[in-house]
Amino acid sequence: GNSVTQMEGPVTLSEEAFLTINCTYTATGYPSLFWYVQYPGEGLQLLLKATKADDKGSNKGFEATYRKETTSFHLEKGSVQVSDSAVYFCALSEGISGGYNKLIFGAGTRLAVHP
């Protein structure tokens, strides 16, 4: 079945460092891909998404490109801040006949940014 694999955490970085969190997926068809973020004490929030191959999603300085040839959707940010400390989840929408949006999540990667 469809699945998402993301790099294990925790990832610990200094402020202003470059961030990459790897995400690869297995899917039939052409899923949409998402990154969700969970800040401490808060609910899951959509960070960015891409709905077709070669699309780049971006938000708050984060970017991810839908790479069909490598089945990847790696999350990057050029300069992280302490406020980016959170758990990041990669997800795909499983194409179900009828077209509804059942999300398959990775296990999450905890990011800790220190001053």
Added chain:
Amino acid sequence: GAGVSQTPSNKVTEKGKYVELRCDPISGHTALYWYRQSLGQGPEFLIYFQGTGAADDSGLPNDRFFAVRPEGSVSTLKIQRTERGDSAVYLCASSLTSEAYNEQFFGPGTRLTVL
């Protein structure tokens, strides 16, 4: 406007008891999803409603779990004869429609602890 709300935020119960978890989706959202998040894992799909009907309940772990959405808005997840393994955070999400590219908005979750 208001986001997705879930009540209670925390529920502690004893093994064998019955519990109900409530979800109030964003007004006007036709699609509603329940997920379960175990410690250190990503959310796992349980059930999806389009309007009043459960269009896909393939993620419910067994027949002790049941969910309803009688008027197409509020949903209740019901767990009978709770077991310690049911302990998790139960997340509800809603989206405007069910198309695969649509954002799901998540509630803060209900943390269920079965003693």
